[in-house]
């Protein structure tokens with residue numbers, strides 16, 4: 001590869017420089033799975049604002065580091081109550097957990113993002129779909145959908161009785 005003077009030819013140096021990943025040159029994160037799943041096929045977080053973000057701590061998990069389902073349910077209830085109380089313009093109470101699926105385990109240190117959307121409203125009730133994604137604590141930014149749930153909240157008055165949802169303009 002070296003020329004008769006012992007130096008590398010210019011063409012070889014240009015070839016080496018051209019091997020630098022384009023992403024790195026522009027400060028974009030390189031694909032951490034170059035031989036695995038292409039980046040375009042990896043799960044991404046939804047392109048919308050999430051209701052809640054939280055990192056489970058050791059006290060939220062069993063001795064193996066698996067986060068308690070009950071802790072996740074509590075966070076889902078909090079996340080769902082945010083759009084529900086906004087729609088109710090005030091206090092709400094959880095009347096039902098209609099469905100709840102733990103699709104993948106959650107570990108201490110995961111960054112959890114809770115997305116909460118209104119899927120139905122009635123006279124006094126608001127039904128919310130909550131989807132939870134985990135970003136695993138590792139260099140490879142793996143995103144996993146861990147939980148899907150649907151909950152119904154009821155707008156309540158100061159006596160904790162159901163009250164009608166305010167009309168939308």
Ligand SMILES: CC(C)(COP(=O)(O)OP(=O)(O)OC[C@H]1O[C@@H](n2cnc3c(N)ncnc32)[C@H](O)[C@@H]1OP(=O)(O)O)[C@@H](O)C(=O)NCCC(=O)NCCS
Pocket residue numbers: 092093094095096121122123124125126152154156160161162
């Ligand atoms: C929530 C609560 C005030 C509702 O009072 P209620 O007298 O049972 O109310 P109603 O029967 O009039 O139902 C109110 C609404 O809830 C809905 N609802 C009642 N039970 C439901 C169920 N199992 N699943 C889905 N929706 C339900 C009704 O369809 C109704 O909706 P709509 O007005 O939009 O049609 C009362 O049940 C309560 O205080 N529950 C305890 C709440 C609580 O402590 N939650 C846990 C901590 S937040």
